Ligand SMILES: CC(=O)N[C@H]1[C@@H](OP(=O)(O)OP(=O)(O)OC[C@H]2O[C@@H](n3ccc(=O)[nH]c3=O)[C@H](O)[C@@H]2O)O[C@H](CO)[C@@H](O)[C@@H]1O
């Protein structure tokens with residue numbers, strides 16, 4: 128296994144470019160299953176473990192893909208298997224994204240139930256509810272979801288989501304674009320990744336109104352075409368890099384971003400005392416002498432993202448006073464806290480709220496990644512900790528951060544990747 132060995136205490140200074148978004152790439156790649164002719168060319172796809180897993184999944188279904196220099200080409204004309212097997216689905220929950228497109232194009236699909244998750248319950252009931260509304264019959268047996276469209280074709284419907292779900296909105300959208308008639312999705316997720324999916328589908332020929340809002344109206348079409356598409360930037364990676372600069376007292380510029388999508392994070396960074404200079408396409412952060420404690424509550428977009436909550440918690444260990452961290456998307460997403468405390472942080476969890484007392488001098492030790500953003504949080508803590516921090520099980524980090532240690536080292540960090548045996 129790989130670990131990251133971080134020699135902390137170096138200020139980050141310089142410029143870095145944001146990668147393409149993982150969380151928009153996945154539904155966009157899934158959506159290629161909707162078209163049976165031509166070849167898609169998808170640019171700015173990050174070279175990540177999750178992308179490789181998802182590509183393996185669609186290849187298993189019969190797609191043909193090639194990936195080079197962040198461009199993925201996909202042909203889905205030969206797709207014939209409608210079965211997403213456990214061996215691939217268990218590696219990544221987002222595999223559920225194949226359900227909507229397969230059902231819409233072929234009238235049926237069989238997808239393994241995704242496994243459990245490191246940061247609390249993550250049900251898929253809303254995905255299934257949306258498919259049922261669109262006319263699918265769903266059965267769950269022997270760990271698989273089997274979905275069949277009545278009369279072989281999905282029918283447009285009204286789908287009211289009781290809670291905002293990125294994945295269920297994406298799946299409903301991909302199913303509705305080829306359904307017969309009109310579909311209205313209310314309380315749709317308005318995350319930039321869903322907006323990107325809408326734009327991608329529209330470029331393929333889908334008819335969607337309300338892109339970027341919480342009500343999507345879709346008029347089903349009979350076929351969709353392969354297109355060329357450039358993916359959006361990864362707002363979570365960009366936010367993580369800015370937080371990394373701030374925790375080290377550094378000054379960095381992140382290029383290749385759209386500041387509007389970072390608004391909630393930038394607002395909190397400004398509150399914490401950072402100076403932010405924006406140009407179209409870049410953001411520069413200069414750290415303050417002392418960080419000001421700043422509470423956050425993670426909620427659906429445009430509020431502060433849950434995927435930045437752990438990194439924010441790490442940052443607040445260096446602020447002068449008490450910060451309160453609440454996550455309304457995943458109430459129990461706090462696996463990083465015991466590990467931060469092992470580095471010397473003082474954080475308590477009371478009633479689903481993390482209370483961070485800063486500033487604390489962190490000192491390097493071995494810590495364990497438990498999920499993707501928890502790993503990023505530990506890397507941030509390692510950047511400011513005295514001595515050497517070893518972040519173990521970085522395969523979690525590799526799911527979602529492209530060349531993270533290279534990017535941080537280019538800004539002045541001192542991180543090496545080393546092999547280790549977990550039980551030696
Ligand atoms: C690949 C990807 O894009 N992953 C992101 C996506 O995950 P994902 O799409 O899985 O997350 P959702 O937006 O669906 O989850 C939001 C909330 O809805 C609940 N829920 C969801 C589905 C369902 O069927 N039933 C249900 O109750 C979840 O438990 C959670 O409390 O959005 C999350 C919230 O921004 C992010 O943390 C993930 O990084």
Ligand SMILES: C=C(OP(=O)(O)O)C(=O)O
Pocket residue numbers: 150220221434499500527
């Ligand atoms: C939780 C995440 O991803 P996933 O939904 O794929 O687990 C994430 O990107 O932080």
